[in-house]
Amino acid sequence: MTTRPWHGGELRWNAETEDWTILAPGRGGRPHRVTRAACPFCPGTSQDTPPETWRLPGDGPGWRVRAVPNRYALSDKHEIVIESPRHDWDLATGTDAEVADVLGAWQHRHRALRPSAAQVVVFRNHGPAAGISLDHPHSQVAGLPVLSAGTRRELETARTHHRDHGRRLADEQLEAALSDGKRIVFADDHVVAYAPFAQVAAYEVRIVPHRAHADFAAATAEEIRATAGCLRAVLAALRSELGDPAYNVVVRTAPRGYESAPFLAWSLQVVPRLEIPAGLELATGVPVTTVTPEHSAARLRTAVAA
Ligand SMILES: [Zn+2]
Structure with a gap:
């Protein structure tokens, strides 16, 4: 029975699939589709998120894209990229320049998290069936301490x-x-x-x-x-x-x-x-x-x- 300590949980080795299983009990408390008024990612509500790790400044005091540690982190290197100050913004309806800013943020946070991770995963979930828990447009960057079986096989x-x-x-x-x-x-x-x-x-x-x-x-x-x-x-x-x-x-x-x-x-x-x-x-x-x-x-x- 191989286990590794994991940020607030445990990694267990599945000998059958030769892959890891992540036990992350802390993720169970995630909010689900909170109302816009209670949205922690809208500007002016940043007391609801941990201090930001990076921002792409906008004109004046605002920001265009920012990154914050994930409050319900899968690992100690797990960040949320808040893609826009606008709650109803979306990749599909934004401008090409706005989407490029988001991809630039993915690159930046990938580089920042890489030195202390075996692999960094960047992903975006859209819609409840894809695992979204908050409507405000965001994506995630997570550093994992191990390589998955899929990654090892593809390599x-x-x-x-x-x-x-x-x-x-x-x-x-x-x-x-x-x-x-x-x-x-x-x-x-x-x-x-x-x-x-x-x-x-x-x-x-x-x-x-x-x-x-x-x-x-x-x-x-x-x-x-x-x-x-x-x-x-x-x-x-x-x-x-x-x-x-x-x-x-x-x-x-x-x-x-x-x-x-x-x-x-x-x-x-x-x-x-x-x-x-x-x-x-x-x-x-x-x-x-x-x-x-x-x-x-x-x-x-x-x-x-x-
Ligand atoms: Zn919002």
């Missing part, structure tokens, strides 16, 4: 592929998507959004830069601007096609020590929560989806272009 797969084929697996996947264009949602000179060949959920979208590299936090300002515009367009297309579905956005990037690995490539993964995983998924870990990526990409491509 090994990417490394082996690069050794055997002399190129990144991610480059081949992008090339396959570009070859006939049927799974392309959006493309410009800097970034491509496409539906993965073997998706994990219906309407999943990957956003990748043409110039692949391992570390999201090292992406240039130009790449971040292009990625932000693409992410906003994809989320707006999901909203117009599917009526504001719940989704998760995850930054897939190199864990600590692999920032320059030639076999890795960062990407953004957008996973709508349209279907509830059922028994077959639980028994096998195999995703079952009812919409092909060729179909979802065609719909989203039309919506992005509209």
